[in-house]
Amino acid sequence: MKTIQVYDPALCCGTGVCGVEVDQALVSFAADVEWAKGNGARIERFNLAQQPLAFADNARVREFLEHSGQEALPLILVDGAVALAGRYPRRAELARWAGIAQPVAEDKPSGCCSGGRCG
Amino acid sequence: MYFLEGPPRFLFFTGKGGVGKTSLSCAAAVHLAEQGRRVLLVSTDPASNVGQVFGQTIGHTVTPISGVQGLDALEIDPQAAAEVYRQRIVGPVRGVLPEGVVAGIEEQLSGACTTEIAAFDEFTALLTDSALTGRYQHIIFDTAPTGHTIRLLQLPGAWSGFLEAGKGDASCLGPLAGLAKQRTQYKAAVEALADPLLTRLVLVARAQRAALREVARTQEELAAIGFTQQYLVINGVLPPAEAARDPLAGAVFQREQAALDAIPEGLKARPCDHIELKPFNLMGLDTLRQMLTDAPSTLEVSPDSPVALDAPRLADLVDDIAADGCGLVMLMGKGGVGKTTLAAAIAMELARRGLPVHLTTSDPAAHLTDTLDASLECLTVSRIDPQVETARYRQHVLETKGKPLDAQGRALLDEDLQSPCTEEIAVFQAFSRVIREAGQKFVVMDTAPTGHTLLLLDATGAYHREVARRMGNTDMSFTTPMMQLQDPKRTKVLIVTLAETTPVLEAAHLQADLRRAGIEPWAWIINTSVAAASVRSPLLRQRAASELQEIQAVAHHHANRYAVVPLLKEEPIGAERLHALIYPRT
Numbered sequence: 001m002k003t004i005q006v007y008d009p010a011l012c013c014g015t016g017v018c019g020v021e022v023d024q025a026l027v028s029f030a031a032d033v034e035w036a037k038g039n040g041a042r043i044e045r046f047n048l049a050q051q052p053l054a055f056a057d058n059a060r061v062r063e064f065l066e067h068s069g070q071e072a073l074p075l076i077l078v079d080g081a082v083a084l085a086g087r088y089p090r091r092a093e094l095a096r097w098a099g100i101a102q103p104v105a106e107d108k109p110s111g112c113c114s115g116g117r118c119g
Numbered sequence: 120m121y122f123l124e125g126p127p128r129f130l131f132f133t134g135k136g137g138v139g140k141t142s143l144s145c146a147a148a149v150h151l152a153e154q155g156r157r158v159l160l161v162s163t164d165p166a167s168n169v170g171q172v173f174g175q176t177i178g179h180t181v182t183p184i185s186g187v188q189g190l191d192a193l194e195i196d197p198q199a200a201a202e203v204y205r206q207r208i209v210g211p212v213r214g215v216l217p218e219g220v221v222a223g224i225e226e227q228l229s230g231a232c233t234t235e236i237a238a239f240d241e242f243t244a245l246l247t248d249s250a251l252t253g254r255y256q257h258i259i260f261d262t263a264p265t266g267h268t269i270r271l272l273q274l275p276g277a278w279s280g281f282l283e284a285g286k287g288d289a290s291c292l293g294p295l296a297g298l299a300k301q302r303t304q305y306k307a308a309v310e311a312l313a314d315p316l317l318t319r320l321v322l323v324a325r326a327q328r329a330a331l332r333e334v335a336r337t338q339e340e341l342a343a344i345g346f347t348q349q350y351l352v353i354n355g356v357l358p359p360a361e362a363a364r365d366p367l368a369g370a371v372f373q374r375e376q377a378a379l380d381a382i383p384e385g386l387k388a389r390p391c392d393h394i395e396l397k398p399f400n401l402m403g404l405d406t407l408r409q410m411l412t413d414a415p416s417t418l419e420v421s422p423d424s425p426v427a428l429d430a431p432r433l434a435d436l437v438d439d440i441a442a443d444g445c446g447l448v449m450l451m452g453k454g455g456v457g458k459t460t461l462a463a464a465i466a467m468e469l470a471r472r473g474l475p476v477h478l479t480t481s482d483p484a485a486h487l488t489d490t491l492d493a494s495l496e497c498l499t500v501s502r503i504d505p506q507v508e509t510a511r512y513r514q515h516v517l518e519t520k521g522k523p524l525d526a527q528g529r530a531l532l533d534e535d536l537q538s539p540c541t542e543e544i545a546v547f548q549a550f551s552r553v554i555r556e557a558g559q560k561f562v563v564m565d566t567a568p569t570g571h572t573l574l575l576l577d578a579t580g581a582y583h584r585e586v587a588r589r590m591g592n593t594d595m596s597f598t599t600p601m602m603q604l605q606d607p608k609r610t611k612v613l614i615v616t617l618a619e620t621t622p623v624l625e626a627a628h629l630q631a632d633l634r635r636a637g638i639e640p641w642a643w644i645i646n647t648s649v650a651a652a653s654v655r656s657p658l659l660r661q662r663a664a665s666e667l668q669e670i671q672a673v674a675h676h677h678a679n680r681y682a683v684v685p686l687l688k689e690e691p692i693g694a695e696r697l698h699a700l701i702y703p704r705t
Contacts, residue, residue, distance in 0.1 A: 009226055010223055024520055027521070027528075027532060028452055028523065028524070028528075029522045030528065030532070031525060031527065031528025031529075031532070032528075033522045034527050034528060035525065035528070037529060038527065040321070048220070049222060049223075049224050050208065052208060052209065052211075052212040052220075052221075052224050053211050053212055055212070055216060055220075056211070056212040056216050062215070062216065065216055065217055066217055069219065069220075070217075070219070070220045070223055
């Protein structure tokens with residue numbers, strides 16, 4: 001089983017409800033992580049505001065921050081290699097990386113965006 | 120004194136700033152120590168003056184009090200505790216991660232939540248670490264003001280629940296990630312607090328209707344989360360002999376007795392002590408020993424001459440406000456200093472002059488309707504109810520953002536929405552809806568107590584940054600609530616305080632916090648001043664004399680401009696009496 005590591009930007013909480021405007025991507029991702037974990041995936045999340053040492057200790061993450069800045073987070077590593085940066089993965093991507101065989105339902109983007117925020 | 124009979128191991132004093140918690144806890148500590156007990160006195164008040172009371176430096180180490188065998192004291196500064204915590208997180212990555220990233224992390228950890236959590240962390244050690252506290256029979260806590268205390272005491276319950284649920288990664292409970300290792304300690308602290316054999320809570324209040332109502336609410340809230348051993352102390356009650364000496368003293372006496380007669384139902388069953396107003400300042404061991412006895416004081420020092428005060432009136436401030444034609448007027452300060460009343464008085468006076476005014480309040484005490492029973496054509500009144508706003512916000516988030524989630528996801532979101540930040544965000548949203556109106560008319564607001572207020576501003580800052588980020592941040596052709604608050608042409612912040620040491624200190628802290636957020640308070644209002652009234656009673660003259668020093672400090676050190684509002688014979692309810700706050704009869 002591969003290990004997925006998610007390096008979050010400085011968030012007050014995982015679902016982002018503390019933001020004045022709740023970020024739908026964060027809310028969905030928090031749920032997807034719970035789902036994937038429930039299916040046996042190994043996922044670790046690191047919050048820049050609370051666990052900066054985890055960012056500093058990983059050379060790849062440190063370099064990423066130096067070159068791209070914290071605005072470019074989140075960064076997702078799979079078994080230590082960069083898998084994705086700048087957005088959160090979809091449930092299907094998590095499933096693929098973690099090797100979850102169970103078919104992924106209701107994840108196809110319908111229309112231009114999932115949250116109805118097409119403005 | 121009931122509250123000192125058979126005291127358990129932990130004694131907590133809670134109440135508003137300025138009600139005398141520090142004096143009471145010092146007096147209680149001296150009393151118990153002189154009965155041969157070993158006592159540790161802990162101040163968690165950010166404006167602690169325990170050192171001042173004993174005339175020695177204490178600080179953040181356990182310090183023996185000279186002159187009292189068996190008494191040690193310790194001051195915890197929540198700001199300093201937060202700073203230590205911040206450095207623990209940020210220190211190791213400074214110089215390793217890019218500078219901008221480090222600065223960003225520090226900002227995230229500068230919110231009010233961090234301060235509270237860091238302070239609680241220290242607090243926990245005292246409740247559970249027997250190596251540190253084992254040799255004491257009593258540990259007396261002179262806690263921070265009510266609102267803060269509630270949260271402080273509520274948090275452990277929330278935390279244990281959260282930790283036990285084991286949802287792991289990150290929640291608004293914030294720096295918890297770094298503290299989670301000590302979950303057994305938190306659990307033990309919660310258990311100690313809720314154990315009536317270990318913990319007694321002493322609610323301290325003045326004999327005022329609004330203050331007693333608020334204490335009743337505190338009492339209910341704390342009882343609901345398991346703190347059943349609660350005692351009540353009414354401090355600074357005017358003695359009957361004083362009432363005969365002048366009309367204002369008589370009126371104050373009547374009002375206090377009426378408030379005591381109408382004491383809220385929930386408080387009636389609590390053991391209750393009354394402590395009379397003393398003719399001396401509570402500084403030094405002799406005064407502390409006399410505080411808890413009703414024997415006539417041997418320290419009587421009352422000035423014979425009336426106090427002369429020449430200070431600006433509220434009318435002068437209202438003239439300047441009215442001249443601008445519209446804008447946001449915000450009254451800020453601790454609960455109980457009279458923000459609601461003064462906001463109503465200012466709004467009514469502006470409306471009386473034919474100016475359109477919207478008066479709105481987010482004061483959880485919600486007694487605006489009590490003070491405003493007349494209406495004017497130009498005046499509209501509305502209310503932001505923190506509880507209603509929070510419920511609405513929770514529901515909104517669950518219905519919109521929670522909709523596409525599965526059951527598990529919704530449970531996670533629901534849990535995050537139970538966090539203490541949610542209320543602040545919810546109230547802020549309501550607040551920003553109202554202040555947009557201030558371009559065309561006056562919007563007068565009494566905000567909620569300081570802790571709330573600062574969190575609101577925090578949220579405003581986050582909103583500012585968020586808008587800037589979404590707009591690609593270079594073009595500043597948009598206005599955020601924060602920018603509106605920072606603009607002196609559009610917003611006037613009035614800091615309300617009382618002419619007493621702790622309230623002035625607290626107001627100065629509030630001003631410093633506002634300045635950090637780029638907001639310069641426009642004026643200070645010193646409310647219910649005895650010095651601004653004319654009195655003959657020696658006790659009240661004594662109080663007036665000690666007020667002068669505080670008024671001078673506000674006039675010369677703290678405020679850009681200020682006004683003093685006198686203590687009135689009648690409670691300022693209704694249009695006529697509100698008018699008397701603006702134009703006092705002398």
